[in-house]
Amino acid sequence: MSVSFIWLGHSTFLFDIDGRRAIIDPFLNDNPLSPMKVDDLPSVDVVLITHGHGDHIGDAPAVCKKTGAVAVGTPEITRWLKSQGVEKTFEGNVGGTYRGEFLHAKWTQAFHTSSLPDGSYGGQAMGFVIRGGGKTLYHAGDTGLFGDMALIGEEGLDVAFLPIGDKYTMGVEDSIRAIQLLKPRYVLPIHYNTFSAISADVSHWAELVHRNTQAQPIVLDPGGTFLVE
Ligand code: NI
Ligand code: MN
Numbered sequence: 001m002s003v004s005f006i007w008l009g010h011s012t013f014l015f016d017i018d019g020r021r022a023i024i025d026p027f028l029n030d031n032p033l034s035p036m037k038v039d040d041l042p043s044v045d046v047v048l049i050t051h052g053h054g055d056h057i058g059d060a061p062a063v064c065k066k067t068g069a070v071a072v073g074t075p076e077i078t079r080w081l082k083s084q085g086v087e088k089t090f091e092g093n094v095g096g097t098y099r100g101e102f103l104h105a106k107w108t109q110a111f112h113t114s115s116l117p118d119g120s121y122g123g124q125a126m127g128f129v130i131r132g133g134g135k136t137l138y139h140a141g142d143t144g145l146f147g148d149m150a151l152i153g154e155e156g157l158d159v160a161f162l163p164i165g166d167k168y169t170m171g172v173e174d175s176i177r178a179i180q181l182l183k184p185r186y187v188l189p190i191h192y193n194t195f196s197a198i199s200a201d202v203s204h205w206a207e208l209v210h211r212n213t214q215a216q217p218i219v220l221d222p223g224g225t226f227l228v229e
Pocket of ligand 1: 051053056112113142168
């Protein structure tokens, strides 16, 4: 069993779980950090979408149409994707789980807003607890800090993906408090340095993680890969 992933900048990860692929929050063509555009993407079977903002759902229609992947999101998200011509969708909501062949993804709350690219209501923003290949990963989506991250931590996280860019999500200081609640083995920063409005000093962040938590900070360059061991 094996789990690895490539960070494509912002909140986008391409996962390889036992040789099968999934992508979360596909933001490629308009993402200045992503070395991979929709046309470069290998086949994926599952597309997870945390919420409706363009920097998370933007390329989901194109990726689903190119690959035939199933799109996993809340009813508001999947309804919009269907209106964009996406054929395979799976809807759920907080506490529910998508159970696929090689990964399970449970919706968790996130504290954030959500609207679709056409301005329509996007439902509640979400995170996901992802299980596959014998590992448990938590992608927080866009969110501020919340105390119930302690409950998510009780699931035993190998990896947490947490925003640190501030302004639209928690920033560096609150991400440290989040790590203290989540207690992951590894933590990766997301949603930073994509645009100047969300710039963050990632080496300072890594130093704070070392100093204040038990987690190991993993800072990838866009396009960088990590094998979860
Ligand atoms: Ni957002
Ligand atoms: Mn965002």
